[in-house]
Amino acid sequence: MKALIGLLTMAGLCCAQNVTVIQNGIIHTVTKGTFTGSIVIRDGKIAEVGEKVMTPGGAKIVDATGKHVMPGIIDAHTHIALDSINEGSISVSSMVDIGQMLNPESKSIYQALAGGVTTANTMHGSANSIGGQNVVFKMRWGNNADGLVFKEAKPSLKMALGENVKRSGNPQGGGFQMQGTQNLRYPGTRMGVEDVIRDAYTRAREYQKEIKEYEAKKAKGEVALPPKRDLQLEPLVEVLEGKRIVHAHCYRSDEILMLLRVFDDFGIKGVVFQHVLEGYKVAKEIAAGGHSASTFSDWWNYKIEAADAIPYNAAIMQKKGVLVSLNSDDAGGAELGRRLNTEAAKVMKYGGLTEEEAIAMITINPARQMQIDKWVGSIETGKDADIVIYDKNPLSMYSKVEKVFIEGKQYFDRDSDVTARPKTEAKKNGLIQKEKETEKRNMPQTMPQTRRPS
Amino acid sequence: MKRGLIWLAAMTVPLLAAESNSFLIRNATVHPVSGPKIENTSVLVMDGKIADIGPKLAAKGKLKVIEGKGLHVYPGMIDAGSPIGLSEISSIRETVDTGEIGEFNPQLRALVAVNPESESIPVTRANGITTVVATPGNLGGGRGASSSVISGQMSMIHLNGWTWEEMEVKRNVGLQITWPVIASGGGRGGDPEMAARFGIRRTPYAEAKKNQEALVLKLREFFESARRYQQAKAAGEPGLKPDLKMEAMIPVLEGKVAVVVFASREREIREAVQWAEKEKVKLVLANVRRPGKMTTELASKKIPVVLGSTFTPPLEDDDPYDEPFSLPGELAKAGVKFCFASFGTQFARNLPYEAAQAVPFGLPYEEALKSVTLNTAEIFGVADQFGSVDKGKVADLIVTDGDPLEIQTQLKYMFVAGVQVDLESKHTKLYKKYLARP
Known part of the structure; x- marks a missing residue:
């Protein structure tokens, strides 16, 4: 028995690259009901979703305890x-x-x-x-x-x-x-x-x-x-x-x-x-x-x-x-x-x-x-892992988005966004300062490039 | 059983026949807003006023009784700025009566142009808003086509009444002023490329600044004229001809009516605050978006603020994504007093959700609730009569099945000055009609 668990863990380890598990959230699958459970994401797709899932060893764990999980x-x-x-x-x-x-x-x-x-x-x-x-x-x-x-x-x-x-x-x-x-x-x-x-x-x-x-x-x-x-x-x-x-x-x-x-x-x-x-x-x-x-x-x-x-x-x-x-x-x-x-x-x-x-x-x-x-459009096995985690029920005015995943990759994290703000602000001020200095030195002025190159 | 019968009998009495304004709500949870909630209590309303609040109130005589078990009583909400009744369909000029021609119109009164039959009234009411500060000017913080500086007198109105006279709560709660902005074309922060594409002439910054300074100077001169008129009148100067514009300025100069100055950004806010101090007038700021370093000054000088909708994208591209959502929380933390306005008619019914949107981003819930009720009454000087469920106040009440700031909550009853009002609107009528279509 112990050996079997060991084997499973080993098997999990060998395949846990590119695996994320969103654990223990209130999952609104939209098409298959709402329940407290977990989602296994493998290579950008939803590999498993249920009240109990097999968590491969080495998988990246996202704790969603008490949070609401919804399709993007x-x-x-x-x-x-x-x-x-x-x-x-x-x-x-x-x-x-x-x-x-x-x-x-x-x-x-x-x-x-x-x-x-x-x-x-x-x-x-x-x-x-x-x-x-x-x-x-x-x-x-x-x-x-x-x-x-x-x-x-x-x-x-x-x-x-x-x-x-x-x-x-x-x-x-x-x-x-x-x-x-x-x-x-x-x-x-x-x-x-x-x-x-x-x-x-x-x-x-x-x-x-x-x-x-x-x-x-x-x-x-x-x-x-x-x-x-x-x-x-x-x-x-x-x-x-x-x-x-x-x-x-x-x-x-x-x-x-x-x-x-x-x-x-x-x-x-x-x-x-x-x-x-x-x-x-x-x-x-x-x-x-x-x-x-x-x-x-x-x-x-x-x-x-x-x-x-x-x-x-x-x-x-x-x-x-x-x-x-x-x-x-x-x-x-x-x-x-x-x-x-x-x-x-x-x-x-x-x-x-x-x-x-x-x-x-x-x-x-x-x-x-x-x-x-x-x-x-829903949280179902085989679909793209486009998933949003809210702190409260998304239908409540008091909820806010905490994390967003697209094809398993995290594209938004509120904590990181908030933490990065002073640094962004400093960088912006630095650029403004630099621009002012440039102007002072009476250099030929260049317009800031706001458009992407075509 | 017997109690149920009595209640049923009470409910079948035609409610609007005599516009009865006395009733008892019993066994409800009362949220006074001025203090903590009181569970399992009753509210007695006599002749349109809150006569008593307590656990053991009994209905005397044939008083209408509303069973409040499982229900919640809140003060009716107040929208701190909306052209409701003055503007019906915003894109059709003929239906819009805001934004009169001319730069200085302190004599104009929003109240007299309120159409009591506006479809917006029952629609807005149905979401718990009993009261609105009706605005005479175009809104939007100076971006509009109108060059108006003083737009007229804002009027607080009840969303119930056969005529605007009956709707009146207070006819002059503030003089609407738009602080001039340095507009160099395409709007501030406007995309110069877009402006170029659509052939909009951009005014050079220096020229725009000169224009703004000239307009501010005109405002100063207008106040100076008003003051001289006031003095001449007080001195009984012979030959002084009555001037309606100047007459309208007297209550403002006397500090009896506030100036409600629309100023969104730090620069305009600073100028407006310095100007109001110099003129010694009572200042309320409106549509504040980017107070910056002025925030602490607004708090220490106790200058209240009317906030516009949180439902807007960030002001600038490089702003934090949640900038409009987190501003109210930041102001509350700094100790600035504020209330919310819809500044529109279409979404006036979403006023409670504007306030709620700020809660997950740092605004304490109690403050959010106050900012659509008691704070508004205090800022516009009517808190002795309105804004909370307290003994002696006018019975502007809503009865709900839950938190009125949550979308899913349903409004069960509304009372305006103790009179129960209809929660039906064009929307509910069309809903019933077409749901029943075979």
């Missing part, structure tokens, strides 16, 4: 870490890719991380009926832009309806009001919005047909000329073929229903309706179409299309069978994104959903909507 938060709609958000010049800008705007040095990444967010869908803005391509990334703070991207995530496309789209030109360029020199741009009504979208997908269908005809001819060995490549329609063809998810910004029930019917006609499925503040009025229709919804907890009345927004939106949609997530829509710094845990508590207050349903709305539900639930 997934923000289904944000605009953080971007150098620019809207290509506001044309109504169909599907050729632009927000992924190329990802700024790995944006402090918003660290701020989101410190709020328990591990994955986010950072998107093109809502200036155009059909916006740009989005990018899903992880808060792997310290990596370059390539190192942030969630490579397995399915590509997606932003679409938008309503006020922002109707407004001429760019409505939201970084919070600055545009001058009155912009030209009027079609569409200017919700009718026009439908037309722009139908027209774009009709053209995409024609383009798809041309490609198919070309490929058929080629397969038969016939002489064929490939159709001229169309970068605007290519992403729309991917949408038609189910290879690209649509995230559609919308507010009013009439426009939601309009888009549902457009998608019916083009056979587009699995759309995520974003903001969808009147989704509660057409929850039945959204659910029947097999689409889902990502909303705010309690935003309302900031513009006329948000006049009927209610904090019960998420609860009604959930009760009527829609898969619902909550998102931040952050831009610039991370604000709401870093407290999505308490935002989730609002679906318990407004509409009486359960604790598990609330946490699901910021973890597994957005993961399912973004089709990344194979890797993230």
Whole structure:
């Protein structure tokens, strides 16, 4: 018996490289219940989770006694870490890719991380009926832009309806009001919005047909000329073929229903309706179409299309069978994104959903909507070890994030952050001093390099 | 059983028919805020005032009785600054009545522009906020388009009443002033690249500084004129024509009404404090974000502060990530007295959570609770009547199933000056309507 234990320990030792065990925490798995137990992380993946686990010798131990352990938060709609958000010049800008705007040095990444967010869908803005391509990334703070991207995530496309789209030109360029020199741009009504979208997908269908005809001819060995490549329609063809998810910004029930019917006609499925503040009025229709919804907890009345927004939106949609997530829509710094845990508590207050349903709305539900639930969104064996440790129940206003792991690697530790502050402050003051001295010596002044090299 | 029946009978009495303002809450846990909680006790309210608090109070006659077993009684919360009633949908100018044209408007009164039918009122009320300091000016610490320096008189209002007159708690609780900032374009700390991209002209620092100094000088001159007017009037100077702006300044100069100066950073705070001392006016600072070395001075000089929402990103990129969350705790530790404001309408209902957000980052819970109740009443000079559950005070009460600073807590009853108010709103009505959609 003793020998056997010894053997097990030996075996543990030999394999304990890259093993971390989060011990004795209150684990919110989201999909498999909540219990006090431990998680074994091996090579960035969750190797085991349960009330009792085998702790390999030599494993790094994280004591989570009395703490709450949750899967990393997934923000289904944000605009953080971007150098620019809207290509506001044309109504169909599907050729632009927000992924190329990802700024790995944006402090918003660290701020989101410190709020328990591990994955986010950072998107093109809502200036155009059909916006740009989005990018899903992880808060792997310290990596370059390539190192942030969630490579397995399915590509997606932003679409938008309503006020922002109707407004001429760019409505939201970084919070600055545009001058009155912009030209009027079609569409200017919700009718026009439908037309722009139908027209774009009709053209995409024609383009798809041309490609198919070309490929058929080629397969038969016939002489064929490939159709001229169309970068605007290519992403729309991917949408038609189910290879690209649509995230559609919308507010009013009439426009939601309009888009549902457009998608019916083009056979587009699995759309995520974003903001969808009147989704509660057409929850039945959204659910029947097999689409889902990502909303705010309690935003309302900031513009006329948000006049009927209610904090019960998420609860009604959930009760009527829609898969619902909550998102931040952050831009610039991370604000709401870093407290999505308490935002989730609002679906318990407004509409009486359960604790598990609330946490699901910021973890597994957005993961399912973004089709990344194979890797993230819950604490299950085989998934990425994207894990947050809170000192108290994350649904309480009094909780705070203590540690964040992404693929088993610790990217945030509150204690270390706080401890490092005097040193950071001293370093900053040193740099300011140095700059002042440089100025004094009347050297030719150089601008501080704030942008990453392109 | 019998007790249950009596309670049931009491509850079915139409509550708003005669706007009864007398009742008894019994067997509840009372959180006076002014002192430690009292378990298993009763609160007797007579004619809108708290008549008594004690374990063995009995209802006399046909008094309405509310069974408080398992429930908690707190004072109604006070939002220390919101354009509620003056601003309906912030992006639609026609629905916004804050931010009048002109730099100096001390004569404007927020109270008279409060729309009692605003949708924000029942929505905000439903989360335990009974009282609001209504603001006449645009908010946001000087970043807005308005160049207003003196925006008008802030009015404390109850979130209940058929008219603004009935809503009035105190019509003039402070003169809203925005301390001029050195704005060199794109906002302070604004991204120069973004400013360039959107064609915003950046004012050179020297020029911006000159503009700021000129505006401060104008403010000094305005106060000087007001003082001369005050003296001329006191001396009964013949031929002195009444001037509404100057008249409005007299209570401020007499120290009866505070100046509520919006100043976020150390530089503006220092200037505002020095200015207020020189003018010998009562100072309250608002929207303080970066007091720096002024913190100790605010404490020693007992200058109170109205804090804006903690729900904001750090002020600067190189600030600690929790900068907005930890500021209240730091101020409390230094001995600065403060309260919280939403400075908005959309999220005014989240006032209790603004305060709660500071608790895990160093603000003692008791201080958080005070900063949305008693501190606010004290800072605005109405603590003799409001802000706590104490005998003799106006019965602005909320009855909850738990801690009102926690999101999951549900509000069971609200009383404004002893009158029970409806907790329904447009939101609850739409909820019921669409939940029932077949």
